Amino acid sequence: MVDDVSSYIDDIVSMIGEDAEVEREELEKEFRRFLEYGVPPDQAKRTLVKKFSNGKKVEFRKLSEVKPNESNVNLLCRVVTVNPKEVKVRGEPRKIFYGLLGDETGVIPFTSWSSSISLEKGDVVEISNAYTKEWQGVVQVNFGERTSVKKVEDDRLPEVSHEPKPCKIADLHTAFGEVDVTVKILDVSEKEVDVNGEKKKVYVGTLGDETGKAQFTAWHDFKLKKGDVVRVVGGYTRFWKGIPQLTFDDRANVEKVSKEVEVSYKPVPLHKLVERRGGLDVSVEGTVIEVREGSGFIERCPECKRLIQNGECKVHGKVKGVGDLRAKLVVDDGTAGIGVIVGRELTEQLIGKTFEECKRIASEEGGEAVLRLLRERLLTKRVALRGNALGDEFGTTLIARDAKVVDLDVRKEALELLQKMEGES
Amino acid sequence: MRRSTAWRVFAGEYNDASAVVKGDGERVPSYVITPLGAKINRLFIVGVLTDVESLAENNELVRAHVSDPTGVFALYSGQFQPDVTKSLLEIEVPAFVAVVGKARTFEPEEGMVYVSVRPESVYEVNPDARDRWTLETCKSTLDRIEAVKEGLKLSQPNAYDLTKMGYSRDLAEGVVKAINFYRNMDVEKYVALVKEALNYLVPEKGGEELPKVDVKTEEENKESDDVDDTVLAIIKEIESEEGALWDDIVEKCMEAGLDRETVEESINSLMDKGLVYEPVLGTIKTT
Numbered sequence: 001m002v003d004d005v006s007s008y009i010d011d012i013v014s015m016i017g018e019d020a021e022v023e024r025e026e027l028e029k030e031f032r033r034f035l036e037y038g039v040p041p042d043q044a045k046r047t048l049v050k051k052f053s054n055g056k057k058v059e060f061r062k063l064s065e066v067k068p069n070e071s072n073v074n075l076l077c078r079v080v081t082v083n084p085k086e087v088k089v090r091g092e093p094r095k096i097f098y099g100l101l102g103d104e105t106g107v108i109p110f111t112s113w114s115s116s117i118s119l120e121k122g123d124v125v126e127i128s129n130a131y132t133k134e135w136q137g138v139v140q141v142n143f144g145e146r147t148s149v150k151k152v153e154d155d156r157l158p159e160v161s162h163e164p165k166p167c168k169i170a171d172l173h174t175a176f177g178e179v180d181v182t183v184k185i186l187d188v189s190e191k192e193v194d195v196n197g198e199k200k201k202v203y204v205g206t207l208g209d210e211t212g213k214a215q216f217t218a219w220h221d222f223k224l225k226k227g228d229v230v231r232v233v234g235g236y237t238r239f240w241k242g243i244p245q246l247t248f249d250d251r252a253n254v255e256k257v258s259k260e261v262e263v264s265y266k267p268v269p270l271h272k273l274v275e276r277r278g279g280l281d282v283s284v285e286g287t288v289i290e291v292r293e294g295s296g297f298i299e300r301c302p303e304c305k306r307l308i309q310n311g312e313c314k315v316h317g318k319v320k321g322v323g324d325l326r327a328k329l330v331v332d333d334g335t336a337g338i339g340v341i342v343g344r345e346l347t348e349q350l351i352g353k354t355f356e357e358c359k360r361i362a363s364e365e366g367g368e369a370v371l372r373l374l375r376e377r378l379l380t381k382r383v384a385l386r387g388n389a390l391g392d393e394f395g396t397t398l399i400a401r402d403a404k405v406v407d408l409d410v411r412k413e414a415l416e417l418l419q420k421m422e423g424e425s
Numbered sequence: 426m427r428r429s430t431a432w433r434v435f436a437g438e439y440n441d442a443s444a445v446v447k448g449d450g451e452r453v454p455s456y457v458i459t460p461l462g463a464k465i466n467r468l469f470i471v472g473v474l475t476d477v478e479s480l481a482e483n484n485e486l487v488r489a490h491v492s493d494p495t496g497v498f499a500l501y502s503g504q505f506q507p508d509v510t511k512s513l514l515e516i517e518v519p520a521f522v523a524v525v526g527k528a529r530t531f532e533p534e535e536g537m538v539y540v541s542v543r544p545e546s547v548y549e550v551n552p553d554a555r556d557r558w559t560l561e562t563c564k565s566t567l568d569r570i571e572a573v574k575e576g577l578k579l580s581q582p583n584a585y586d587l588t589k590m591g592y593s594r595d596l597a598e599g600v601v602k603a604i605n606f607y608r609n610m611d612v613e614k615y616v617a618l619v620k621e622a623l624n625y626l627v628p629e630k631g632g633e634e635l636p637k638v639d640v641k642t643e644e645e646n647k648e649s650d651d652v653d654d655t656v657l658a659i660i661k662e663i664e665s666e667e668g669a670l671w672d673d674i675v676e677k678c679m680e681a682g683l684d685r686e687t688v689e690e691s692i693n694s695l696m697d698k699g700l701v702y703e704p705v706l707g708t709i710k711t712t
Contacts, residue, residue, distance in 0.1 A: 271593035
């Protein structure tokens, strides 16, 4: 039983206003009745506030207290960003909006599924009947058909000003709004781009810290040089298929620091990579549990490089195919699995056969024979891989730029493990 | 929908599992939760394929067994996986195989859960592959033991705190489920299981060497199969709805000219093959 019923009643009274037409005793009776039915006290409180406030006063929640899987959520917040997006819902095209909401306690992402809601960046809005979900460990607010959004005066909320969030590259996917990172510049080059008919110089490249790497675009000349260690305060992150891209301009504070930053090439556990969806130039290790159909000796269209079947390209019709060698693997480390695409040269190294040899096997014994050879050489082997990992709705796929079979001394490792276990017990 | 993880679990842990999480909705997968919190929809096994048997006409259902240093996985493959079913029937046993498969459960009655594997792919491999898998599965099992211990330390075991310690979300959720489901869990049992498996890999440490090829000669094999057939026929003859009493089976078989030890060995072998099970202690029933 809840001991502090009276403090809940105090809350209710203060929310519905002293002049509400209900006696305290009545409220307490109803509140206790809910508890007898096993309704959680917070839920009982909200129900009673709603009932007796006649919809005039609503309890607004702070963004920092919102939890996943809540319904009837009411918020007073500012639209930090809003973007339209075309999606298909049950085959029907539909326009939705996504972006960020902020109040003085935090910033969280939202998605609006309702066609009747219009939002502008910077609006202060009262939102009622929204619901929340969790996506990749982050709470997300959703607006459905029952949600209503009302624009109110700007001064209802102080201007949202958020300190950029200190962050490691590997955690960028959980950060919203501005970030604060200390990184090493791995390479940088100057590019000219066209912005609304105006030529502008941008500086693009890659940067990294001990947890990972990201692409960057600087819209201002910060005189960045390869090897510099810099602290960037006030950059924004975007993702392309799970690859982080940091963007910053002259509003960001960029300063060189004398700290040393080691950029990591240590293998990332696969569940972490899959959770981030992808990554730029990552190293991973795992066991080959499948060599997919479509691996081995294949033929491509000479025009478009597409895979051809029975001498026919989907786009260019009958063509004379150009031979190629590749492997499509499923690599799994017991915590998660990813797809891996290995090109010709790396496949040659992995299986110890040249492209010409594979071509000969294919012409003498058929393409199946090359696939069998790949399976014989690669299945159940532990491999170390490096490359860009791209995430989509079917999972994560790594495009290998480096691939090696890991030599394991099973007996030695088993002995060490056994000794360690005996030492512990 | 992302690809589900291929867990590394020994038969000794997998076969102990009785917690099932059913997915609701069409595309939500079901999971088997092991006592150490592996939340299994898919697994990867390398072991010895010991027998393959067709249970229905036209190979519409095939049962096979894959043994590892701790126990035996039961595989069922049917008409919906014709390629895998064909591969299983073509491989000459015993053979080392690598199997990727989905976790399946059979619940003959409330509270009774039998786990099996529906293979998605089966390939013949060499003994080194089995050794690598055994080592990797030892490491995975130790990780789970560690995660369960961490989970038990929490006053309110929850997935959030476990993921913050670096465990995968699947494992964190599985561990919480396992702690709530399996009361009085004996973690030490699995520590012993890992040690046993490691000892197979380093025979000079006093462990038995893992037989390079599964033991029995063809003749012995045939002989024990004959005994199994006799015992199975006797169980079928005397069993009722509830099964047949162990003692009655032994008695009947001894009348048929078998000695007690052979009969008990054969009942165990029939259980391993999945042809009989023990619904209550001391009673045997055919499946």
